Amino acid sequence: MERRHFIVGAGLAATGAAASGFPAPALASDRQTWRMVSRWPEGFPDQMDAARRLARRIASMSSDRLTIEVLNANDLGPYGETLDRVSNGEVEMARSLSYDWRDRGIGFDVFTFMPFGLTESERVIWLDHLGGQALWDGLYAPLGVKPFLAGTVGPQSFGWFAEPITSLDQFQGLRFRTTGIGADIIEALGGIPRVLAPADIGPAIEADELDAFELVGPAVDIALDVHRHFPVCMFPSTNQTAGSIELIVNRERWDALPVDLRAMIATAARAEHHENVAEVHAGNIAALARLRAEFGVEIAMLPEDALTRMGEISSRIIDRLRSEAAPEHRAILDSYLQARAGIRSWRELTEIAFAQARTLPFDYPQPG
Structure with a gap:
């Protein structure tokens, strides 16, 4: 597949402010660009678009203080090495499945799916209110990585x-x-x-x-x-039953961010999860009708x-x-x-x- 990069951000917030008649906010001088590996290639429904949309959210919310370059899965080498690349700081972020790292232990399976396990909405309950997120953070902590919920591949057929x-x-x-x-x-x-x-x-x-x-x-x-x-x-x-998508972030780079940028990444990831869940379900509803009728x-x-x-x-x-x-x-x-x-x-x-x-x-x- 042809190598493609998508640098998302550049001027979104400033342009929007000018168009609305309000003065553009003062921009910090510490602008930076991070890179994010997307597990899913061009042509895979919804997920490359979701990665770009997540990048746009972060850029817009931060007034371009943090812009994200979205990379294809194998742009930096074999995708299977992505967790190590995020861990060692070669790349700052990846949008992936924790299941991809299952050779490191059963815990990595759990945060994507389990047979007869939780649905996508049930997983949010576990993560947010029943201790799941703290355990997820602890699983990735030795690797120097911070995980966030950031989408779904949806329920599958048998x-x-x-x-x-x-x-x-x-x-x-x-x-x-x-x-x-x-x-x-x-x-x-x-x-x-x-x-x-x-x-x-x-x-x-x-x-x-x-x-x-x-x-x-x-x-x-x-x-x-x-x-x-x-x-x-x-x-x-x-x-x-559902395939939860993660955003994993290099912990050292995360800790070095100002508190407001950290909050923006966390908020953007959760917003993307909400939108992607709806998007994937809507796509499957339409596709199921096509399978039957066409x-x-x-x-x-x-x-x-x-x-x-x-x-x-x-x-x-x-x-x-x-x-x-x-x-x-x-x-x-x-x-x-x-x-x-x-x-x-x-x-x-x-x-x-x-x-x-x-x-x-x-x-x-x-x-x-």
Whole structure:
């Protein structure tokens, strides 16, 4: 992919002030430009745009005292080294998934997604009010990095299949592309997990080396043209209920900022999270309608016995990972599980019960 940089800021606040008839504010002489690596490339729905939008927010809020140059994932070298680059100060920021660093411990999985775990809105409750953010800060502290919530890849589909899954027997020998803990779940079901890059899915299917796959959700799947491979899209995802996106910042550079600039970055990240969540859901709603109307895709639901079996397997895997985890990672998982239990008990009385009530057989006004 052609190297592209986006320097965002230059004059946004001053221009806006002049146009409104108010004098431009006095600008500090200590202007600086940081760089931010974006995990997602051009063409991936919403996420490169979200990185640029986050950069614009910071520049505008700071009256260009801090401008952000947005880099593609591999501009500085292999993306997998990005956390180390932020840690050592080679680059100031990255918009990434904590899951990307999962080889360092189970705690990094937890802050992106867990099987049968928290939804995106539930994760905010955990982070903001049930101790999650302090644990997240502590996880990254030894690396000299400060994490923030800054978006989502949204809830995903369970995957794409040649025919609907109606029986657990269909997983026997099924060659299924997935990632992370999902691979362990498929293996326990009798399937053959395949870990493949998105670009390798099509060639593997054409070579008769893959029977089914999961990727992201409708908007991304259409954009990457993977919907053409199989006619059935299954829901719900059990592995990736939501994929929280992080903004990670070099801690030394963060600590050296004036207090007001730190507040602006934190506020901009949370504003971007709010906007990106809505954007991703809206995109998936529109894409799901297209899958049905334009491409004739069959949308099917996993049977309850399959979901129950996957839940049982997930529980065993999480118990094992917890027992093997370092104390700081075990503390993160324990906090997550405690939050999940408390939030679930409340939501079952409110949002879940309400959602079920909307499916009851009564007439409701339709759009004109």
